[in-house]
Amino acid sequence: MGxxxxxxxxxxxxxxxxxxxxITLLLSGxxxxxxxxxxxxxxxxxxxxxxxxxxxWNRDISNWPVDPNSAxxxxxxxxxxxxxxxxxxxxxxxxxxxxxxxxGMPYAVVNDVMPGDLKAVEFxxxxxxxxxxxxxxLSFPFYPIPPEAIxxxxxxxxGDPGNVDRRASQDRHLLIVDQDWxxxxxxxxxxxxxxxxxxxxxxxxxxxxxxxxxxxxxxxSADAAGxxxxxxxxxxxxxxxxxxxxxxxxxxxxxxxTNGYVFPASHRAGSTAGALPMGARLRLKPSVxxxxxxxxxxxxxxxxxxxxxxxxxxxxxSDMYITGTYDTRWDNGILNPAFANLTASDFExxxxxxxxxxxxxxxxxxxxxxxxxxxxxxxxxxTVTLTGPAPAGGAVVSLSSANPxxxxxxxxxxxxxxxxxxxxxxxxxxxxxTIGNLIASYSGVNKSTSITVNPATPVILSSVTLTPSAISGxxxxxxxxxLTGPAPAGGAVxxxxxxxxxKxxxxxxxVITAGSTSASFNIxxxxxxxxxxxxxxxxxxxxxxxxxxxxxx
Numbered sequence: 001m002g003x004x005x006x007x008x009x010x011x012x013x014x015x016x017x018x019x020x021x022x023i024t025l026l027l028s029g030x031x032x033x034x035x036x037x038x039x040x041x042x043x044x045x046x047x048x049x050x051x052x053x054x055x056x057w058n059r060d061i062s063n064w065p066v067d068p069n070s071a072x073x074x075x076x077x078x079x080x081x082x083x084x085x086x087x088x089x090x091x092x093x094x095x096x097x098x099x100x101x102x103x104g105m106p107y108a109v110v111n112d113v114m115p116g117d118l119k120a121v122e123f124x125x126x127x128x129x130x131x132x133x134x135x136x137x138l139s140f141p142f143y144p145i146p147p148e149a150i151x152x153x154x155x156x157x158x159g160d161p162g163n164v165d166r167r168a169s170q171d172r173h174l175l176i177v178d179q180d181w182x183x184x185x186x187x188x189x190x191x192x193x194x195x196x197x198x199x200x201x202x203x204x205x206x207x208x209x210x211x212x213x214x215x216x217x218x219x220x221s222a223d224a225a226g227x228x229x230x231x232x233x234x235x236x237x238x239x240x241x242x243x244x245x246x247x248x249x250x251x252x253x254x255x256x257x258t259n260g261y262v263f264p265a266s267h268r269a270g271s272t273a274g275a276l277p278m279g280a281r282l283r284l285k286p287s288v289x290x291x292x293x294x295x296x297x298x299x300x301x302x303x304x305x306x307x308x309x310x311x312x313x314x315x316x317x318s319d320m321y322i323t324g325t326y327d328t329r330w331d332n333g334i335l336n337p338a339f340a341n342l343t344a345s346d347f348e349x350x351x352x353x354x355x356x357x358x359x360x361x362x363x364x365x366x367x368x369x370x371x372x373x374x375x376x377x378x379x380x381x382x383t384v385t386l387t388g389p390a391p392a393g394g395a396v397v398s399l400s401s402a403n404p405x406x407x408x409x410x411x412x413x414x415x416x417x418x419x420x421x422x423x424x425x426x427x428x429x430x431x432x433x434t435i436g437n438l439i440a441s442y443s444g445v446n447k448s449t450s451i452t453v454n455p456a457t458p459v460i461l462s463s464v465t466l467t468p469s470a471i472s473g474x475x476x477x478x479x480x481x482x483l484t485g486p487a488p489a490g491g492a493v494x495x496x497x498x499x500x501x502x503k504x505x506x507x508x509x510x511v512i513t514a515g516s517t518s519a520s521f522n523i524x525x526x527x528x529x530x531x532x533x534x535x536x537x538x539x540x541x542x543x544x545x546x547x548x549x550x551x552x553x
């Protein structure tokens with residue numbers, strides 16, 4: 001991923017976890033071990049492009065303002081020479097020393113994913129990765145990694161299978177699309193250790209492609225800028241499919257150095273003065289006649305997309321390299337010279353961070369829930385916020401929950417001229433932590449947030465006490481067992497033992513009634529000739545507590 005700078009963040013709650021995780025936590029006890037189907041460069045979820053039409057990869061930037069420092073940025077890229085474009089894509093590139101080498105990035109499309117198909121990945125940068133408990137740094141099963149990627153070549157960027165460790169010399173991206181749910185999983189610098197049967201990676205990110213959700217500020221993804229990779233790749237199917245009249249998204253581009261980041265990026269990977277920031281957009285100037293740059297109509301389609309959707313700086317690498325997919329159908333004999341006819345000077349830099357509201361009225365700005373982590377059975381409050389005042393008659397926002405332990409109304413109405421509305425969220429008791437998305441939809445735009453439903457803190461045995469704790473042999477002492485909270489329905493049975501039953505006898509058990517936190521029992525003793533110590537032991541739920549009873553002559 002080129003030069004990368006990662007800041008250690010304070011542990012924070014995930015803002016987005018997929019429905020797959022919720023299903024995993026609930027059903028992993030009985031679901032089939034694995035059932036998913038995997039295809040390399042398979043059919044992507046429809047309709048295309050990936051993500052909603054107003055997603056930053058899909059915005060029409062043809063009329064967006066030029067940055068006042070555009071010429072200076074372009075000069076930095078040219079670096080005193082003429083920097084030409086290059087397509088970073090292609091087919092097989094094997095050599096004697098590296099027989100599996102490929103150009104471009106492959107991607108996997110999976111469907112029929114079951115909980116047993118999800119794999120935990122151990123991350124170097126775990127505090128900016130998904131599929132990790134950010135309180136402990138421990139990974140959990142989250143990524144639907146095709147098993148073929150372990151031993152088969154050309155599922156991972158670079159070409160070698162996952163069980164070949166190329167992390168020191170290659171980026172090794174692994175891109176996975178869940179076709180059924182329109183979810184995207186991306187991993188950086190992957191390796192599968194066959195001895196440990198464990199996947200490792202530098203970082204990993206999840207994207208719900210039904211939404212425009214962005215990574216948290218300062219977080220990376222599988223790409224240095226914190227962006228999704230796949231939606232910015234140049235793909236053979238969209239270039240050469242005669243049914244695709246135009247390509248409708250921006251392309252991923254690399255530059256040798258960067259300086260900070262701007263929207264839509266969320267992460268910096270450099271601080272080189274004069275360089276573009278991560279997330280910067282370049283646009284092929286409208287004055288460039290693409291028909292004079294190439295006679296190939298399909299390549300002209302690529303260049304027209306550069307004029308309408310542009311390029312997004314996503315990583316440090318070679319200047320003006322446009323990233324595409326691995327596909328043996330690419331003809332680099334056509335692409336390379338055509339791209340070389342374009343130079344950095346044919347482009348202009350869009351005003352940094354420019355992010356106008358989509359044309360066509362107000363949409364959803366955000367969806368939030370408070371609290372976002374609650375005990376099962378407790379209520380919460382959700383809030384939908386629009387980008388502007390609701391129209392006359394109000395705005396009806398559709399709601400749904402992908403968390404089986406959380407329910408929401410079918411819709412909530414933002415009253416006319418207001419920008420936000422609250423709704424009630426109800427939860428049910430759970431035995432395990434259940435995480436899933438809430439989704440709000442309005443005017444073709446989706447927003448989501450996650451809700452975590454936690455089980456009640458288990459009630460456990462906290463102590464056993466004696467009153468008094470020292471008595472004359474032949475006397476009686478009263479014991480008390482205590483719980484950390486009220487006993488559940490049916491009560492809590494506490495087992496009682498004496499390590500010297502000939503000296504002190506106790507009942508076999510005592511019941512703490514439902515709703516109570518303690519119960520008492522009697523200890524009967526016999527006369528002793530010398531000081532005697534008896535241990536009284538109480539146990540419940542696998543936990544034991546003990547106390548000493550002293551018998552005097």
